[in-house]
Amino acid sequence: MSVRVAAQEADFDIAAELARLERLGGGGVASFTGVVRGNDDGDGNGDGDDGAALTALRLEAYPGMTQRALEAIAAEAASRWSLAGLTLIHRFGTLGIGDRIVLVATAARHRGAALEACAFLIDWAKTKAPLWKQEIFADGTTRWIDARASDDLAAAAWDASAEHGKP
Amino acid sequence: MAVQLLYFAWVREAIGRDGERVELPGDITDVAGLIGWLAMRGGGYATAFAEPQRLRCAIDQNFAGLATPIAGAREIAIFPPVTGG
Numbered sequence: 391m392s393v394r395v396a397a398q399e400a401d402f403d404i405a406a407e408l409a410r411l412e413r414l415g416g417g418g419v420a421s422f423t424g425v426v427r428g429n430d431d432g433d434g435n436g437d438g439d440d441g442a443a444l445t446a447l448r449l450e451a452y453p454g455m456t457q458r459a460l461e462a463i464a465a466e467a468a469s470r471w472s473l474a475g476l477t478l479i480h481r482f483g484t485l486g487i488g489d490r491i492v493l494v495a496t497a498a499r500h501r502g503a504a505l506e507a508c509a510f511l512i513d514w515a516k517t518k519a520p521l522w523k524q525e526i527f528a529d530g531t532t533r534w535i536d537a538r539a540s541d542d543l544a545a546a547a548w549d550a551s552a553e554h555g556k557p
Numbered sequence: 558m559a560v561q562l563l564y565f566a567w568v569r570e571a572i573g574r575d576g577e578r579v580e581l582p583g584d585i586t587d588v589a590g591l592i593g594w595l596a597m598r599g600g601g602y603a604t605a606f607a608e609p610q611r612l613r614c615a616i617d618q619n620f621a622g623l624a625t626p627i628a629g630a631r632e633i634a635i636f637p638p639v640t641g642g
Contacts, residue, residue, distance in 0.1 A: 394579060424642060449641070450566055452634060492642060516642030520615065522566035523640045534567045537638035557633040 393474035395464050397456040397521075399483040402493055407477050416474030416497035420504035421438035422512050424492040426485050444487065451482035452520040463514045467496070470510065471503040478511055482521060510548050517545040558583075560627070562595075564605070565636035571605035581627075588614045589623040591633065606635075608618070613638055 392414055394407075404423060411419045426447045464478050474497040481491055494511040496506040523535040563576040585594050589609055599618035606612070614621055615634045627633060 450569075451565070452565060452636075453617070453620075455615060455634070458618060459620075512642055517639065518620075519638050519641040520565070520634075520636070521641030522637060524566070534637065535640045537640050541642070 391468055391473060393461075393464050393468060394475075394477045394479075394480040395457065395461045396444060396479045397451055397460055398479065398481060401480050401481070402479045403488060404493060405489075407479070407493060408495055411475050411477060411495055411497035414474040414497045416504070417499045418499070418501045418504045419495060419497045420508040421493065421495035422508055423490055424512070426487050426489050427451055428487040442529045444525050446484050446486050446526040447489075447491070448484045448524040448526060448532075449482040449491070450522045450524065455520050456480070456482070459519045460515065464509060466514065467507045467511050467534060471496075471498065471507040473498045473503060473507055476507065476511065478515065480515060480519060480521060484526070513541070513548060516541045558628075560630055561632045563632060563634040565634065567603045568636055571601045573601055586628065587624055587626050588616070588621060588633065588635075591627060592623070592635065595635075611637065 391469060394410070395459070408419055408421060417510070427488045429444055460478055460480060464476055476497070477493060477495040479493045485491060490516060492512070494508050494515070496507045525533045526533060559578060559620060560581055561578050563600045564572055564574065568576050581591070582594070585591050592606045592609045592612065595602050609623055612635055614623065616625060616627060616630045617632050
């Protein structure tokens, strides 16, 4: 089981990250990339109905804790699914529209474990990693993104299905 | 008890600082008590800590509930619910 976890300001190379997982001989590699969405007004529906254009997203981290929390989330995934490897990279700092925010990738012998673990990792990263998103608009205003109940429900659903994912 | 406090996101902005070292009165025994004590400072503190149910915390970099005892804590962080991913 090869785990790579990073909380970093720098961008990441998706091809290189996936190639690392492909070399583990698992048979299947699944991945999810989160990118900064334009004209999001924070209500999650992406319609930008507040008038001001989103120009950037700022992610605030908790130095010292963010990395450890991501490592704990990765360890939880490794305990629930039989994986050959996983990668969890989360950026912080100021990111422009279209910039990559997060990469989750998993390698497993079978696609079920790879896909499920990938979904689990992103759901838990959204709700259990100490990171806070702030929208920066063209008119200079800013707004902190509120936690969404749907994200909490998605993360909690994995608690209920804990037995399902066991190898 | 001396403890390092850390603030993040809109809590940090409301207070205007990202942390401070404080000497806690002996009758402050849990996070909820700490939040109530901080709110009594008024100004940005009153704004940031007015609604404890909107806040989350970590004690020595482990997530903790508002009713968690703080005896022996070295670092207590107070922040909004997280929005990573």
